[in-house]
Amino acid sequence: MAREKIRIRIQSYDHELVDAAVRKIVDTARATRAKVAGPIPLPTKRRLYTVLRSPHVDKRSMEHFERKIHRRLIDIREPTSETINALMEVELPTGIDIEIKL
Helix, strand or coil: CCCEEEEEEEEEECCHHHHHHHHHHHHHHHHHHCCEEEEEECCCCCCCEEEEEECCCCCCCCEEEEEEEEEEEEEEEECCHHHHHHHCCCCCCCCEEEEEEC
């Protein structure tokens, strides 16, 4: 018999939002007596943008901007129907991208 598990992947630009969402999900899963593995921090994606400050005069003067995407992974092993229902009702902060695989 294959083991069931739910894999939840959370990402956001703000690491505090990610940590808050992970805490809510883990607490909810543990309250329904499901086994939780994680949160596992995944590598932070870092994107750099370089923009010219002045398009006509000084081409050597540039500004650098950075965008980081913080990610976490949670595995919930042997979930019950109670666990799935509780996870559907969890209120997550705005700005969180969540991906769930069964």
